[in-house]
Amino acid sequence: MSSVEEIVGRADALYHDLEFGSVKRWREAHGGAKAVGYLPIWVPRELIDAAGMLPVGLMGGRGLIEIIRGDAWFQSYICQIPRSTIELALTGRLDAIDGFLFPSICDVIRNLSGMWKVMFPQKYVRYVDVPQNYDSAVGGRFFEGELRHLWNDLKKLSGTDPGDDAIRASIARYNANRRAIGDLMALRSEQPWRVPTWEAYLVLFAGNVLPVDEHTAMVREYIAAARAADRPRRDNARVVVTGSFCEQPPLGLLKTLELAGCYVVADDLALGRRWPDADVDETGEPLHALSEGFLKHSPPTAARYEPDGDRGAPLVQLVKRTRAEGVVLAAPSFCDPALLEQPILQDSLDAAKVPWTAFKYSESLGQFQVIREQAGTFADSIKLWSEA
Numbered sequence: 001m002s003s004v005e006e007i008v009g010r011a012d013a014l015y016h017d018l019e020f021g022s023v024k025r026w027r028e029a030h031g032g033a034k035a036v037g038y039l040p041i042w043v044p045r046e047l048i049d050a051a052g053m054l055p056v057g058l059m060g061g062r063g064l065i066e067i068i069r070g071d072a073w074f075q076s077y078i079c080q081i082p083r084s085t086i087e088l089a090l091t092g093r094l095d096a097i098d099g100f101l102f103p104s105i106c107d108v109i110r111n112l113s114g115m116w117k118v119m120f121p122q123k124y125v126r127y128v129d130v131p132q133n134y135d136s137a138v139g140g141r142f143f144e145g146e147l148r149h150l151w152n153d154l155k156k157l158s159g160t161d162p163g164d165d166a167i168r169a170s171i172a173r174y175n176a177n178r179r180a181i182g183d184l185m186a187l188r189s190e191q192p193w194r195v196p197t198w199e200a201y202l203v204l205f206a207g208n209v210l211p212v213d214e215h216t217a218m219v220r221e222y223i224a225a226a227r228a229a230d231r232p233r234r235d236n237a238r239v240v241v242t243g244s245f246c247e248q249p250p251l252g253l254l255k256t257l258e259l260a261g262c263y264v265v266a267d268d269l270a271l272g273r274r275w276p277d278a279d280v281d282e283t284g285e286p287l288h289a290l291s292e293g294f295l296k297h298s299p300p301t302a303a304r305y306e307p308d309g310d311r312g313a314p315l316v317q318l319v320k321r322t323r324a325e326g327v328v329l330a331a332p333s334f335c336d337p338a339l340l341e342q343p344i345l346q347d348s349l350d351a352a353k354v355p356w357t358a359f360k361y362s363e364s365l366g367q368f369q370v371i372r373e374q375a376g377t378f379a380d381s382i383k384l385w386s387e388a
């Protein structure tokens with residue numbers, strides 16, 4: 001059995017590989033089969049996989065590249081991820097990717113899809129629209145049409161014509177993957193000292209570039225290794241981190257939270273890897289099944305339209321379910337969806353008497369001292385209150 005260090009080392013190498021070497025190797029090993037990239041957060045990866053192509057999650061530059069040309073395309077008051085994604089493309093790092101899907105997250109991503117069409121006319125580009133009506137007969141009907149359009153496009157791009165059974169097989173593979181991730185998250189929530197969040201995140205992140213079965217095996221391997229590892233249990237505060245569903249915080253920030261005395265027992269990092277949060281039906285009409293998975297089992301997040309109800313209630317329920325003692329509202333600077341929702345979440349947390357703290361970050365943040373002091377003070381105050 002591989003050790004935790006070996007598995008995390010493999011995941012860390014994938015995280016730091018901005019040349020997408022693993023994607024290039026996959027293509028070579030599969031006779032030049034194509035790869036399709038997608039921006040955070042949800043796209044039907046099952047359809048890319050079923051068409052014989054590699055889905056590749058594009059999660060920005062991780063603060064690992066200097067953004068020079070990307071900055072020229074955007075005003076200053078905008079988040080970092082579109083700049084670094086453009087920088088990756090303009091520096092040739094995304095050349096091994098043949099198609100790009102832009103999910104419906106926010107105006108920035110919508111506009112980026114239009115820019116991509118203009119800048120890279122030789123690439124396949126599609127904005128993946130999602131319904132704002134969750135009635136299967138209304139929004140579902142629209143959405144199945146969108147998925148059919150996308151499926152036809154992907155078959156054309158791959159030059160293959162697989163049938164519905166291929167999609168069902170992919171749905172089963174992704175269900176298995178999400179179940180493994182669910183087990184990993186459950187272990188971290190139960191025994192956070194065994195699963196530091198930065199490690200769980202690296203393992204989760206590897207799913208952006210690995211074929212799905214390979215990633216499922218990695219997650220299962222990590223769970224077994226983490227269970228077996230002898231790690232000290234500390235008197236840290238149990239916290240939920242939320243707001244980080246799109247542009248990702250730098251790895252150093254996740255390490256800082258734990259060094260400051262926080263055990264992260266739930267988060268929405270790389271949320272697309274765990275979306276939907278229940279199995280998709282593996283037996284019925286597959287596009288209908290994917291549509292229903294989105295309509296009925298999308299996780300609560302600011303990036304998804306919610307017609308009514310208390311938007312803060314799912315966070316309060318998550319706090320209770322995970323026995324969290326506080327919430328860290330960590331959102332990318334200039335992220336409209338996350339920051340516009342934050343006051344609603346704060347009100348709900350206040351009403352439920354759940355302590356919270358909030359800060360903003362960018363993927364290129366390099367100094368963590370201020371956050372360490374803030375998170376440390378937060379963790380200390382939780383411990384003092386809980387002992388009062």
Ligand code: SF4
Nearest residue numbers: 079106108246247335
């Ligand atoms: S970080 Fe926020 S504003 Fe920026 S692209 Fe993502 S969802 Fe949109």
